[in-house]
Amino acid sequence: MSHTSGVRQAQKQKTRQALLDAALVLLEDQSLSSLGLREVTRAVGVAPTAFYRHFRSTADLGVALVEEALGSLHPMIRATVAPDEDSAERIARAVELIAGHVAAHPAHVRFVARERHGGVRPVRDAIREQLARFAGEVKDELAKDPVSRGWSEADLLMLAGLYVDQMLATASLFLETLEAPGAPEEERRRAAETAARQMRLISVGRRHWLD
Amino acid sequence: MSHTSGVRQAQKQKTRQALLDAALVLLEDQSLSSLGLREVTRAVGVAPTAFYRHFRSTADLGVALVEEALGSLHPMIRATVAPDEDSAERIARAVELIAGHVAAHPAHVRFVARERHGGVRPVRDAIREQLARFAGEVKDELAKDPVSRGWSEADLLMLAGLYVDQMLATASLFLETLEAPGAPEEERRRAAETAARQMRLISVGRRHWLD
DNA sequence: AATTACAGAGAACAGTTGTTAACTGCATGG
């Protein structure tokens, strides 16, 4: 068995990460299906053939980017929808948390929003799988809440899906306001306010579902 | 002034439409940002340079496709959310209408879902503008409903946006079930059921918003 | 100290791309 660390492995990981980073930058104004492997290696400053040491294809690299963008996000999602005393405050914190994440990792958010329905099947599937995991986790958290007493499993999952979609839509909206160099202060605040109200409306629907 | 019709103009429109149709087919498994102009002309059986007689670039063609996909959809949207006696039946009809539209024009729906967050700015903008129009129209219809008495203009618009996003998400979901050649009968029925329940939950939230 | 494994370089390939220029044929308007 080969050592998991060492000068050799470390350098390889470093190059691999450089490829991922460069790809993410290039994907800011194009889709994955038009991303060329030479384009990526050129940006890193490495020979085109080096690409194959890390990825079979750009689609393969895309799948790795999905893992990077969404893989470490599960704890954050769980915490976001965890039951709380004050439901209004939970929503406010959720919106702030999303805004913060988008500001910290705009390229990742853009990538997921773009490739969720993009032209590369394996990447679409990888994103769908991650979002399904999110929905399952959100469902678990919702089930803990006393408000969910009497809900069927299917209804919990449909609400969880609604929440996940809404979160992604909100993140994408924040991203758009980040891109517009106009009056970001006021507009971003209004986007946050609208997103919060939409979540609030869904929560209202949730509380009165069993009538 | 040139005649609006005539053998000459008609033939030109025919070629133009052939380019749009061919592009739509090619876009079924790639994104617009990777669509080549030669690729499109080759599919039509016309010289590459002929492309320039109709479009400045593939991005330009994309904008035309947005108009084709969404331009004629406004009356349908209005009718879908128009006030009705039985709100439950309206939702059922809306879901059926969406399912029918996706079945009739899958490539158009795929294109819009894919390019809404895609890598081509002018196309993104065109889609955003159309969806904003939809939201405005939905808002108008919602305002007519007695349920909306006492609602602020901003809240009406935020609800309209929620509905529009939900419709597109539902359409995209139906599209996915169409692509999967597995058991489409049962799965498609469940997708419709889930989508209907999500809309119902939003409607419940709407009725209890002013509490 | 000698051998092996392997990340990355280099060169070459056949095929593709967008764009330009000059052309041809034919429907149209005078």
Added chain:
DNA sequence: CCATGCAGTTAACAACTGTTCTCTGTAATT
């Protein structure tokens, strides 16, 4: 009926693409 406008063609261009094969240097193993 003839001159013009213009949709579509042909040919050529430099630049780019993914992939293959061969080679090199050096870390890791023995």
